[in-house]
Amino acid sequence: MKQLITIATILFISLNIQAQNWLTNIDEAGKIAKNENKKIILSFQGSDWCAPCIKLDHDFFSTEEFKKYAKDHFVMLKVDFPRRKKNRLSKEQQKHNNQLAEKYNQNGYFPLVVVLDKNLKVLQQTSYKDISVADFIKLLDPK
Numbered sequence: 577m578k579q580l581i582t583i584a585t586i587l588f589i590s591l592n593i594q595a596q597n598w599l600t601n602i603d604e605a606g607k608i609a610k611n612e613n614k615k616i617i618l619s620f621q622g623s624d625w626c627a628p629c630i631k632l633d634h635d636f637f638s639t640e641e642f643k644k645y646a647k648d649h650f651v652m653l654k655v656d657f658p659r660r661k662k663n664r665l666s667k668e669q670q671k672h673n674n675q676l677a678e679k680y681n682q683n684g685y686f687p688l689v690v691v692l693d694k695n696l697k698v699l700q701q702t703s704y705k706d707i708s709v710a711d712f713i714k715l716l717d718p719k
Contacts, residue, residue, distance in 0.1 A: 596643050598654040600669060602676060602696070605653040609694040616692040617650045617716065620681045624658045628704040629687040641709045649717055657686070691716055 599605045602618075609616050619637070621629040636642050637652075646652060655673045658664065665673065680690050680698065691699045702715055 596637060596646070596652060598652050600654060600656075601672065602653060605651045606694070606696055609651045609692075612651070613694060614649055614651050615694070615699065615717065616653055616696070617646070618653045618655060618676070618680060618690040618692055620655045620657070620677065620686055620688040620690070622658065622686050623656050624660045624663050626686045632687045632689070632704045635704075636709055636712050639709050642713065645713050645717075655681075689716070 599608075605616050605618075608614070619632075621633070623629060623633075637646075655676050656665065657673060657677075664670075677684070680692075681688050685703060687703055688701060689703065690701050693699055700716075705712065705715070707715070
């Protein structure tokens with residue numbers, strides 16, 4: 577029984593380590609970015625209707641290569657605009673997302689990935705591209 581509990585604990589910890597930590601509040605993301613001297617990846621998505629958004633998440637954000645890099649370099653902020661009733665956001669979250677869209681996505685592009693510095697200044701923008709994960713990382717964080 578002890579072995580089973582030990583194995584379950586190790587599995588749980590390893591799964592949580594691999595999980596992408598997406599925030600939904602710009603103030604929280606800004607504080608973390610300042611404290612940890614990281615850039616913010618602001619991702620405008622339509623998680624339940626936008627095929628390129630889903631592909632962006634699958635091909636880049638969900639890969640182990642990206643998650644490993646992001647953990648040390650980025651604060652991840654998701655600004656979602658779902659359409660299905662079952663995925664509806666709270667009124668507060670919807671208002672927050674609308675305000676972010678007014679400031680950072682005035683043209684309403686989906687998906688849109690905005691890279692911000694720790695002071696919330698726009699460094700660059702991109703969308704889905706048919707490139708490797710390594711090239712996508714270089715696009716977001718050129719050295």
